[in-house]
Amino acid sequence: MSAKPLSKEELRGALVARELDDHKGTFGHVLVAAGSRGMAGAAILAARGALRSGAGLVSVAVPAGIAATVAGAVPSAMTVALPENTAGAFRAEGVDRLKEYAKERRVTSLAIGPGLTTHADAARFVLLTLSGLPVPAVVDADALNNLAQQELDGVVQMLKARKQPCVFTPHPAEAARLLGMKKTDVESSRQKCAEKLARSFGGVALLKGRKTLISSGARTVVNMTGGPGLAKAGAGDVLTGLIAGLWAQMLASGRVAGDTPFKAAALGAWLHGAAGDAMEKEKTAWAGTSTDLVDYLPHAFKALCV
Numbered sequence: 547m548s549a550k551p552l553s554k555e556e557l558r559g560a561l562v563a564r565e566l567d568d569h570k571g572t573f574g575h576v577l578v579a580a581g582s583r584g585m586a587g588a589a590i591l592a593a594r595g596a597l598r599s600g601a602g603l604v605s606v607a608v609p610a611g612i613a614a615t616v617a618g619a620v621p622s623a624m625t626v627a628l629p630e631n632t633a634g635a636f637r638a639e640g641v642d643r644l645k646e647y648a649k650e651r652r653v654t655s656l657a658i659g660p661g662l663t664t665h666a667d668a669a670r671f672v673l674l675t676l677s678g679l680p681v682p683a684v685v686d687a688d689a690l691n692n693l694a695q696q697e698l699d700g701v702v703q704m705l706k707a708r709k710q711p712c713v714f715t716p717h718p719a720e721a722a723r724l725l726g727m728k729k730t731d732v733e734s735s736r737q738k739c740a741e742k743l744a745r746s747f748g749g750v751a752l753l754k755g756r757k758t759l760i761s762s763g764a765r766t767v768v769n770m771t772g773g774p775g776l777a778k779a780g781a782g783d784v785l786t787g788l789i790a791g792l793w794a795q796m797l798a799s800g801r802v803a804g805d806t807p808f809k810a811a812a813l814g815a816w817l818h819g820a821a822g823d824a825m826e827k828e829k830t831a832w833a834g835t836s837t838d839l840v841d842y843l844p845h846a847f848k849a850l851c852v
Contacts, residue, residue, distance in 0.1 A: 549768040560809040562795040570602035574654035574794025579607045581661045583634020586612040588661025590619045591780045592787035598843040599791025635663045636671040656681045657790035659689030660783040680709045686786040694723035712749035750807040760812045771819025775826030780836030789814035820846035
């Protein structure tokens with residue numbers, strides 16, 4: 547059966563309402579683990595996406611060498627500098643500090659992957675973080691690529707043993723690596739592949755591209771917002787942070803019932819695409835950038851709430 551889009555009414559039901567006595571703790575704490583030398587922008591964009599989602603607090607864990615750059619670019623977020631290797635990527639030694647921080651600061655959700663690289667040290671960092679940090683996680687980009695390089699049965703066992711769910715956000719090439727398929731085969735059978743990813747890894751799969759698909763394995767919907775203006779480096783990083791932020795609000799506030807990973811992914815895809823549409827209308831599909839995209843998220847929230 548072909549996937550159908552969610553209505554605006556259904557999407558609005560996933561938005562966490564604001565009440566007069568609310569405080570930042572009501573809306574959750576997002577921890578972004580991203581970036582490496584030369585890719586500080588990935589961490590910055592993911593953090594900005596999380597902040598624009600409405601999350602109460604956002605922290606960005608990055609390799610120490612880019613911490614000052616990220617802190618200066620995202621002053622509304624807290625920065626956690628972790629050990630790095632000679633290439634400027636995360637080292638596994640940073641995972642214990644990350645776990646301590648998440649516990650001390652009551653982190654609600656994790657966004658991991660943008661700009662991490664696929665260095666062996668970064669791969670170990672990803673595996674230890676996902677297996678050892680009991681926090682709902684949005685898994686994107688190089689976190690997915692690092693998982694794809696491991697033995698499949700071990701990855702599946704590790705992910706299904708997690709105490710908290712995951713949302714996986716691959717583009718077709720990343721999905722192909724995870725599934726051991728050709729990219730062209732994924733593109734020719736997008737819904738089946740999204741559903742297979744969700745079932746295989748025990749989470750929600752969001753398969754990017756024209757008419758992004760969101761699947762829990764049992765339920766699949768299609769997103770109809772967004773166009774070619776989103777075909778820019780960094781747009782996916784914004785989406786990663788946005789989904790993690792929306793999810794954190796649902797969990798921390800307790801105001802959204804049901805399948806929150808699925809709802810956060812579907813709502814995030816719609817808002818991300820709507821922001822892209824607004825950006826494209828004003829700046830054209832050529833001139834809009836991923837940095838611009840973050841600034842159009844308020845337009846997307848307004849469009850949903852009208």
